[in-house]
Amino acid sequence: MNKTALFNLSYGVYVVTTWAKGKPTGCTANSAMQITSSPATIAVSINHDNFTNECIKDTGVFAVNILGENVDPMVIGSFGFRSGRDTDKFEGVEPLVKGYLPVLPQAMSYITCKVINTMETDTHTIFLGEVTDADNLLTDTPMTYSYYHKVIKGTAPKNAPTYQGE
Secondary structure (H helix, E strand, O other): OOHHHHHHOOOEOEEEEEEEOOEEEEEEEOOEEEEEEOOEEEEEEEEOOOHHHHHHHHHOEEEEEEOEOOOOHHHHHHHHOOOOOOOOOOOOOOOEEEOOEEEOOOOOEEEEEEEEEEEEOOOEEEEEEEEEEEEEOOOOOEOEHHHHHHOOOOOOOOOOOOOOOO
């Protein structure tokens, strides 16, 4: 099987945020999509090993921060290549609180959700969230996963659904 064919699926680059015992946390994700329009429902896929997975299960809420092409690549790295278990990913960043959830001020848009269902796979939890709030923060072009790889020359962390190995 040629796994590079999977790169032709359209992905975005997002930071999924939630709370960890009152502190903001989150992780970079590329698997988020709208499932229904009424009620508006979003699905995100988060690896079982990610601290954010545990926190979403604890709180029952999450926010999808949609990143634009002009976002500082350090945002992607900070949220994608370190664990919130032992790192404050919001260090030096004052989150906005939208729909009672932490939102990155560097995000071009955000969507807040309450979890209404989950599905477990061997490696990931798919969280279905009913949208509770959404808005645009910055004018930018949404970053695609292809743009992230081809223009920014980014890589996928081991826990990402699209990880291909070395």
